[in-house]
Amino acid sequence: MPKLDTQLTALGSPCEFQLYGQSMDQLEEVTALCRAELSRIERKYSRYLDGSIVSEINRCAGSGNFVALDSETARLLDYAKTVFDQSDGLFDITSGVLRQAWNFKSNQLPTDDALRELCKRVGWKRVEFQGSSLHLPVAGMEIDFGGFGKEYAADRVAGLCRGAGITAGLIDLGGDVCILGAHPDGSAWQVGIRNPRDPERAMAVLPLSRGALATSGDYERFMEIDGERYCHLLDPRTGWPIRGLAGVSVVAEQCLVAGTATTVAMLKGTQGPRWLKKLGLPYLWVDAERKTGGSLWPKNAPNPGA
Amino acid sequence: MTSRKLNNRKARRAASRGRKRTILASLTSAAVALLGPVTSSHAGGPVEKFGVAYAFSDYREDNIKKSKFSGLGERSRYKIDTHQFSLEGPVLDRADIGFDFIYESMSGATPWFVQPENTLDSTSKPVQAMSGATVTEKRYDGSVSGNYYFDSARAGAHVGVSKEKDYLAVFAGINGEYHLNEKNTTVTGGFAFSIDEIKPTEGGTDGRIVKDDKQSINLNAGVSQILNRETVAQLSLTYKHSRGFLSDPYKKAFVLQLGGITISDSRPDERNQVSVLAQLRRHFESTSASVHANYRFHADDWDITSHTFELRWVQNLYDDLIQLTPHFRYYSQSQADFYEPFYITERSDGLASSDYRLAPYGSFVFGASLGFRLERWPFWFDWRIAANYERHIADADFALVNVKVKNPGLVNYHFTYVTLEAKF
Numbered sequence: 001m002p003k004l005d006t007q008l009t010a011l012g013s014p015c016e017f018q019l020y021g022q023s024m025d026q027l028e029e030v031t032a033l034c035r036a037e038l039s040r041i042e043r044k045y046s047r048y049l050d051g052s053i054v055s056e057i058n059r060c061a062g063s064g065n066f067v068a069l070d071s072e073t074a075r076l077l078d079y080a081k082t083v084f085d086q087s088d089g090l091f092d093i094t095s096g097v098l099r100q101a102w103n104f105k106s107n108q109l110p111t112d113d114a115l116r117e118l119c120k121r122v123g124w125k126r127v128e129f130q131g132s133s134l135h136l137p138v139a140g141m142e143i144d145f146g147g148f149g150k151e152y153a154a155d156r157v158a159g160l161c162r163g164a165g166i167t168a169g170l171i172d173l174g175g176d177v178c179i180l181g182a183h184p185d186g187s188a189w190q191v192g193i194r195n196p197r198d199p200e201r202a203m204a205v206l207p208l209s210r211g212a213l214a215t216s217g218d219y220e221r222f223m224e225i226d227g228e229r230y231c232h233l234l235d236p237r238t239g240w241p242i243r244g245l246a247g248v249s250v251v252a253e254q255c256l257v258a259g260t261a262t263t264v265a266m267l268k269g270t271q272g273p274r275w276l277k278k279l280g281l282p283y284l285w286v287d288a289e290r291k292t293g294g295s296l297w298p299k300n301a302p303n304p305g306a
Numbered sequence: 307m308t309s310r311k312l313n314n315r316k317a318r319r320a321a322s323r324g325r326k327r328t329i330l331a332s333l334t335s336a337a338v339a340l341l342g343p344v345t346s347s348h349a350g351g352p353v354e355k356f357g358v359a360y361a362f363s364d365y366r367e368d369n370i371k372k373s374k375f376s377g378l379g380e381r382s383r384y385k386i387d388t389h390q391f392s393l394e395g396p397v398l399d400r401a402d403i404g405f406d407f408i409y410e411s412m413s414g415a416t417p418w419f420v421q422p423e424n425t426l427d428s429t430s431k432p433v434q435a436m437s438g439a440t441v442t443e444k445r446y447d448g449s450v451s452g453n454y455y456f457d458s459a460r461a462g463a464h465v466g467v468s469k470e471k472d473y474l475a476v477f478a479g480i481n482g483e484y485h486l487n488e489k490n491t492t493v494t495g496g497f498a499f500s501i502d503e504i505k506p507t508e509g510g511t512d513g514r515i516v517k518d519d520k521q522s523i524n525l526n527a528g529v530s531q532i533l534n535r536e537t538v539a540q541l542s543l544t545y546k547h548s549r550g551f552l553s554d555p556y557k558k559a560f561v562l563q564l565g566g567i568t569i570s571d572s573r574p575d576e577r578n579q580v581s582v583l584a585q586l587r588r589h590f591e592s593t594s595a596s597v598h599a600n601y602r603f604h605a606d607d608w609d610i611t612s613h614t615f616e617l618r619w620v621q622n623l624y625d626d627l628i629q630l631t632p633h634f635r636y637y638s639q640s641q642a643d644f645y646e647p648f649y650i651t652e653r654s655d656g657l658a659s660s661d662y663r664l665a666p667y668g669s670f671v672f673g674a675s676l677g678f679r680l681e682r683w684p685f686w687f688d689w690r691i692a693a694n695y696e697r698h699i700a701d702a703d704f705a706l707v708n709v710k711v712k713n714p715g716l717v718n719y720h721f722t723y724v725t726l727e728a729k730f
Contacts, residue, residue, distance in 0.1 A: 070490075071489060071490055071532065075339060075340045076340060078339060078340065079336045079337065079339070079340045082332055082333065082336035083333065083336070085332070086329050086332050086333060131533070131534040132533075132534040152340065152341075155337075155341050156341070165399065252334075253334070254334070254337045254338075254341060256337040256340065256341065257330075257333050257334055257337045260333055260337075261333070278329065279329055279330050280330050
């Protein structure tokens with residue numbers, strides 16, 4: 001069965017498609033569709049691109065001008081609201097401004113004053129809706145879909161592939177993985193999960209034939225000061241990096257749900273494992289002390305910290 | 307201060323209780339809402355699962371009241387039992403197909419003609435003469451429908467046949483919809499026709515026709531607009547043209563002349579009907595409910611105009627596993643220009659009908675349905691079972707128009723149905 005592998009960079013991450021199909025023509029056509037979808041999502045939702053709706057919303061913050069939402073954006077915001085509610089406000093798409101205080105290359109901690117000032121511009125509950133238009137009430141307030149945009153894109157691309165009749169393949173957007181179906185010989189995909197303390201190496205390999213896997217960790221951007229690790233995942237209430245967990249992986253039907261679960265678990269810190277257990281999806285975690293747990297750990301797996 | 311804290315704590319506790327049950331369900335349903343449903347709706351794409359459904363309905367008219375009954379025929383009115391089987395499923399890549407089969411059995415007496423209680427006094431109270439109790443009649447109906455889905459459009463077609471001992475109808479149609487404006491706007495249109503042949507029992511006796519036919523065409527167009535995330539508005543127009551034998555061969559009209567004679571029900575051989583339907587649906591996320599409000603205006607060249615107001619409250623309970631839907635409908639119509647409860651003398655144009663359906667009246671419907679949904683159990687099927695009951699009461703006093711003489715044949719009925727659906 002013809003197979004086409006494609007590597008590319010999209011949404012700021014290394015991405016890979018491995019698709020099986022009826023013919024190379026079909027696979028090339030599907031791959032082109034997937035690329036187009038990724039660049040569409042990037043153009044529409046990147047907070048770095050002036051033409052994106054996210055930039056437009058952020059530019060209008062504090063101006064009193066409501067920005068009209070198309071239905072896709074409205075649904076993304078609905079999703080964000082649901083996750084905010086289900087995470088007790090920890091997952092907040094307005095918390096991105098807190099990054100302004102954290103320069104992970106500087107090896108310097110921000111001042112309390114700086115964080116306090118930024119926290120005044122955070123708060124999903126303060127976002128104003130008027131019918132299907134939105135306004136951020138404070139100048140300098142921002143939203144971004146960084147928290148689940150990549151997972152959304154993975155599900156969208158997987159949906160396109162399925163719609164085009166692809167029943168065997170894998171979509172990997174920077175570690176957010178959607179499985180379109182097992183290899184044609186029926187064997188499962190072997191998907192590696194990064195070791196948060198040695199990201200170039202896998203600490204576990206999961207056999208997957210369907211569904212999606214997402215991973216979140218404190219190793220993506222961080223700095224260490226006096227032996228203390230400060231990572232890019234910030235508590236929207238305090239502005240300080242979360243502590244407790246080093247990495248979480250979750251398997252779900254949708255990449256979006258898997259990714260949301262990993263992020264919320266990370267934000268929950270030491271409460272994360274309990275929250276994951278209650279959630280009921282297959283999961284695994286590694287904490288800052290290199291302890292591990294979760295239903296996904298293969299029996300007799302080596303301890304990644306050992 | 308203290309009480310506020312307490313309330314906060316209560317709210318948190320309540321929230322955490324709710325969360326235990328729904329955290330994954332909430333995330334999944336929000337993801338499905340964002341990414342599109344796993345089993346897509348008819349509008350968005352072909353059905354993705356095979357489905358079988360069975361429905362049974364019981365339509366039962368109240369007996370005619372003694373005070374409205376002339377004494378001729380049977381007081382027990384119509385009863386219809388309907389069994390419906392349907393089958394649907396995806397075919398090819400972008401299409402779906404459905405089959406419907408209906409079996410109906412009907413029994414009971416029907417209104418025959420209306421006469422003044424005292425046939426020598428045109429001002430006396432009109433009373434209804436009924437037919438004798440009929441033997442059980444059977445109707446069979448079979449149809450096939452299919453849809454093809456384009457990226458932002460759907461094209462559908464259906465064809466079917468309906469057969470009774472005295473009746474044969476063949477019908478077919480095409481319809482379509484087109485989504486634009488990021489699927490916030492949907493334009494729909496359709497064309498359908500029906501060719502019917504009637505061969506009444508005991509044709510040729512008592513002025514009854516032996517055989518005749520009628521044809522009708524139906525055109526509709528509509529637009530539906532998503533106003534915001536909670537609200538959808540829809541407007542549609544329908545035009546129907548019928549021609550041929552539009553009378554009821556089993557009904558007669560009473561004429562007072564010569565001490566009272568009955569003549570055959572006779573209606574114009576052409577009818578043009580238009581109707582406008584406005585619908586508003588609003589969803590209330592906080593209560594997991596939605597309200598559907600409809601208004602329909604109908605007018606035709608027989609001079610009947612009617613208004614229908616309908617209100618439906620859809621309440622989802624227990625993560626949408628249970629759906630409770632109370633509904634209410636009000637209807638009012640004016641009479642056909644040639645209608646009379648009975649006639650003093652025959653009309654010069656030869657038309658005559660005392661059918662209560664052409665009379666001025668109003669009606670109320672009160673009803674409720676209760677549905678249960680089971681996912682992937684038992685047998686890994688998705689199941690839905692629903693029961694619906696409604697009560698219809700009609701009276702000339704309910705009409706918006708002023709009615710001088712009430713038709714005694716107006717019908718009150720109970721309508722009950724249950725459906726069982728399985729998808730796999």
